Amino acid sequence: MRRLLRLLPLAVTLLATMLAPAAALAKPRIVATLPDLWAITEYLVGDLVDVQVATHFGQNPHDFEIRPSQMLLVKRADLLIRNGLEEDGWIDSIVEGSGNPKLLRGSPNVVEAVLGVEVLKVPRGPIDRSLGDVHPLGNPHYTIDPRNLPIVTANVVAGLSRVMPDLAPKFEANRKAFLEKVGSAYEGWKQQLAPYKGVGLVSYHDSWPYLEQAFDLTECGIEEDRPGIPPSPTHIAMLIRTMKAKKCTLILHDSWYPTDTSEFVARQTGAKVLIVPQGPGAMDDTKDYFKWMGYLIDHLANALK
Amino acid sequence: MCRRWRGRWVSLLVAVCLLAPGPAGAQDAESLKQDLETMRKQFDVMKQQYESRLQELSERLQKLEAQKAVTSPTSATPAATPTTPAPATPSVLSQTAQPAAPEPSLMELLKPHQPFAFAGPGRVLLFDIGVAGDFVTDFTSNDAERRHDGTFNGRENRLFPRHVELILAGRVDPYASATVRFTGAEEPTGPGGRETEINAKLEEANGTLLTLPFGTTLRFGLMPPRFGTLNVVHEDDLPQVDRPDVLRRFFGQEEMNTEKGLEAFWLLPTPFYQELSLGVFNGDNEEAFGRGSIRDPLILSRLRNFWELGDTGGGLQVDVSGGTGETFEDRRNTIAGLGAKYKWFPPTGYPFPLITLAGEAIYENRGFAFTNGAGETSTHWRESWGYYAYGQYDWTKRWAAGLRYDWTELPTASGHEWALSPYLQFKPSEFLRFRVQYKHTRGLSPAVRDADEVFLQGSFIMGVHPTERF
Numbered sequence: 001m002r003r004l005l006r007l008l009p010l011a012v013t014l015l016a017t018m019l020a021p022a023a024a025l026a027k028p029r030i031v032a033t034l035p036d037l038w039a040i041t042e043y044l045v046g047d048l049v050d051v052q053v054a055t056h057f058g059q060n061p062h063d064f065e066i067r068p069s070q071m072l073l074v075k076r077a078d079l080l081i082r083n084g085l086e087e088d089g090w091i092d093s094i095v096e097g098s099g100n101p102k103l104l105r106g107s108p109n110v111v112e113a114v115l116g117v118e119v120l121k122v123p124r125g126p127i128d129r130s131l132g133d134v135h136p137l138g139n140p141h142y143t144i145d146p147r148n149l150p151i152v153t154a155n156v157v158a159g160l161s162r163v164m165p166d167l168a169p170k171f172e173a174n175r176k177a178f179l180e181k182v183g184s185a186y187e188g189w190k191q192q193l194a195p196y197k198g199v200g201l202v203s204y205h206d207s208w209p210y211l212e213q214a215f216d217l218t219e220c221g222i223e224e225d226r227p228g229i230p231p232s233p234t235h236i237a238m239l240i241r242t243m244k245a246k247k248c249t250l251i252l253h254d255s256w257y258p259t260d261t262s263e264f265v266a267r268q269t270g271a272k273v274l275i276v277p278q279g280p281g282a283m284d285d286t287k288d289y290f291k292w293m294g295y296l297i298d299h300l301a302n303a304l305k
Numbered sequence: 306m307c308r309r310w311r312g313r314w315v316s317l318l319v320a321v322c323l324l325a326p327g328p329a330g331a332q333d334a335e336s337l338k339q340d341l342e343t344m345r346k347q348f349d350v351m352k353q354q355y356e357s358r359l360q361e362l363s364e365r366l367q368k369l370e371a372q373k374a375v376t377s378p379t380s381a382t383p384a385a386t387p388t389t390p391a392p393a394t395p396s397v398l399s400q401t402a403q404p405a406a407p408e409p410s411l412m413e414l415l416k417p418h419q420p421f422a423f424a425g426p427g428r429v430l431l432f433d434i435g436v437a438g439d440f441v442t443d444f445t446s447n448d449a450e451r452r453h454d455g456t457f458n459g460r461e462n463r464l465f466p467r468h469v470e471l472i473l474a475g476r477v478d479p480y481a482s483a484t485v486r487f488t489g490a491e492e493p494t495g496p497g498g499r500e501t502e503i504n505a506k507l508e509e510a511n512g513t514l515l516t517l518p519f520g521t522t523l524r525f526g527l528m529p530p531r532f533g534t535l536n537v538v539h540e541d542d543l544p545q546v547d548r549p550d551v552l553r554r555f556f557g558q559e560e561m562n563t564e565k566g567l568e569a570f571w572l573l574p575t576p577f578y579q580e581l582s583l584g585v586f587n588g589d590n591e592e593a594f595g596r597g598s599i600r601d602p603l604i605l606s607r608l609r610n611f612w613e614l615g616d617t618g619g620g621l622q623v624d625v626s627g628g629t630g631e632t633f634e635d636r637r638n639t640i641a642g643l644g645a646k647y648k649w650f651p652p653t654g655y656p657f658p659l660i661t662l663a664g665e666a667i668y669e670n671r672g673f674a675f676t677n678g679a680g681e682t683s684t685h686w687r688e689s690w691g692y693y694a695y696g697q698y699d700w701t702k703r704w705a706a707g708l709r710y711d712w713t714e715l716p717t718a719s720g721h722e723w724a725l726s727p728y729l730q731f732k733p734s735e736f737l738r739f740r741v742q743y744k745h746t747r748g749l750s751p752a753v754r755d756a757d758e759v760f761l762q763g764s765f766i767m768g769v770h771p772t773e774r775f
Contacts, residue, residue: 056616056652056653057653058652058653058654059652059653059656060656063656063702065774065775066774066775067611067613067620067775068578068580068609068611068620068622068775069577069578069611069612069613069620071572071578071580072572072577072578072611075520075572093774096482096513096515096522097522097580098572099515099520099521099522099570099571099572100520101480101515101516104479104515104516105476106479107479129736129767132734133734133735228734228735229733229734230703255653255654256653256654256655256656257655258655258701282653283653
């Protein structure tokens with residue numbers, strides 16, 4: 001009996017927890033795993049729904065550390081929007097720790113935004129860690145190419161409509177307006193970069209193949225020969241030779257990587273280092289999709305002048 | 306291909322010209338001209354048809370490649386029709402959202418499901434496999450080696466595999482996941498001998514039910530229970546080479562990480578993160594419990610709290626734990642734990658330097674069987690406690706240094722000990738880590754002597770490994 005009494009406080013706490021009514025939610029909550037998906041979804045939902053992002057803006061998703069606060073975020077969410085190419089593979093552990101079965105992979109409340117997108121740089125042949133922290137399913141930065149947004153937004157709107165069917169027409173209307181804006185912005189961005197068609201870009205991390213595809217630029221080289229592994233001196237020496245031979249004059253450097261290697265390469269080749277936000281919000285005043293893309297294109301065009 | 310066709314037609318034209326009669330009249334010349342014009346038109350039509358067919362095949366190939374690249378076959382999310390990227394034109398905008406998919410019914414949830422296995426045609430493995438290796442060297446004095454009272458007793462002045470694990474984890478079905486972990490480690494055999502052997506054991510094998518009512522998550526089987534801060538951390542993931550002394554003294558070298566039982570946890574509906582867990586186990590930890598019976602179970606509970614301290618203030622975790630069970634002498638042992646961890650890193654840009662401050666205190670109130678001269682047995686109660694605290698500074702992704710302080714009483718003997726351990730860590734990549742640690746121990750008990758030790762550690766991970774946690 002005394003033993004049972006000892007457990008009483010715990011039992012009461014548990015009972016109270018289980019019977020506690022779920023917080024009354026005025027609006028369904030959406031969680032996007034990455035800032036680019038958040039920024040796009042914001043346009044699709046307008047003021048109808050709250051959208052939150054699981055990562056911090058400006059945080060490199062490759063260096064992500066699970067924090068309990070993210071479990072709380074997922075616990076309260078009704079729809080989860082994922083990248084779908086394992087850029088956000090950590091979300092599985094968060095969902096499992098959150099006790100929110102609605103957001104487990106395979107549920108109708110989970111959107112894989114990539115479905116239908118033509119994925120670039122899908123590795124062929126044997127894949128292991130000798131290749132570094134490689135993405136086995138292909139390069140995950142597909143939202144940088146505005147031409148992928150019709151597919152991405154269709155996936156997101158499909159998910160939103162499953163969770164909130166009554167709002168589906170509004171989401172579809174928002175999507176149409178967003179894509180029209182993207183279409184006209186894309187024409188402007190293309191014109192800005194048109195004089196530099198075919199120019200070769202060097203980058204620290206392999207973040208920009210979709211940018212190069214969208215704006216007829218080319219890849220001159222990547223400092224990280226294996227993703228997530230600091231570049232070897234031999235590779236850097238080869239890259240410097242290549243840059244000199246091909247006359248590549250610009251290094252795109254994601255804002256969350258240390259700049260020492262890029263600065264060294266720039267000194268050796270006379271190239272410029274352009275520090276850019278790899279995702280919305282990674283630098284000041286770039287949380288909005290158009291501001292982010294605008295920042296990229298403006299600075300790229302200026303640097304290539 | 307086009308060139309070949311063009312070449313054939315040019316040859317044909319040349320042949321026609323050569324075979325044409327030399328003295329041709331004006332009429333014949335006109336007729337020939339018309340024939341040539343007709344043939345040119347036919348050629349153009351064929352060329353257009355050919356190019357159109359080629360374009361069609363090329364597009365089809367691209368679509369097939371795109372479909373192949375697209376992933377996540379397990380997702381039930383209906384996709385937009387896979388197409389190659391196209392400009393944001395009204396035709397593309399006409400893609401509409403998919404209709405709502407039904408939620409699984411109660412009957413569906415209750416229906417038994419076929420466990421996943423190796424997939425057939427693609428031979429895709431439907432669960433994750435990871436291997437971790439952790440090798441340690443404990444350099445110490447010859448005296449400490451003879452006495453076997455080093456931190457890794459029985460393995461002083463040896464390089465040994467402290468912990469090699471094979472982990473298999475994945476989803477069982479849409480409603481459950483499972484983890485199985487086998488480990489191998491060198492352990493001393495025999496009292497006071499130098500003999501060691503590699504022991505392999507099943508260290509974790511549990512299923513987790515993910516879709517229970519009221520946000521309940523339930524684990525059953527063999528597991529490291531949620532107690533304190535470091536109890537759930539595997540050997541290769543510890544913040545220093547060795548486990549802090551208070552945990553080693555109170556729960557033994559292996560910690561309470563192989564308990565069999567049930568554990569449920571909930572995220573409480575509070576404005577900040579609070580996870581409450583409650584577990585019922587056999588009580589197989591030989592140091593602290595050891596009764597090993599579900600009739601007199603070991604009951605453990607933990608409340609874990611976490612606060613984000615603003616956008617730039619870092620994160621703070623505080624956990625409070627409690628437990629009660631019976632020792633191998635059938636005497637009650639009640640334990641309590643209080644842990645705190647704080648981390649700070651720049652909120653944007655390169656996430657270093659990273660500063661970690663953490664500590665944990667354990668209290669124990671334990672009964673011992675006491676037999677007096679008349680042969681009467683009674684229970685003698687003893688309270689003891691201890692703690693550790695450490696700070697770590699990661700100045701880059703690769704390099705970190707830290708300092709840990711240990712202070713603990715001995716749960717089964719009088720006196721206490723303290724230790725100071727500076728360490729340096731180097732990580733060439735996310736999957737490979739080396740550490741060197743010096744440990745000075747001062748024993749203020751007949752059971753503990755002063756010792757100086759240097760640990761070297763090399764750890765690696767292959768395949769899948771859980772994401773780094775706070």
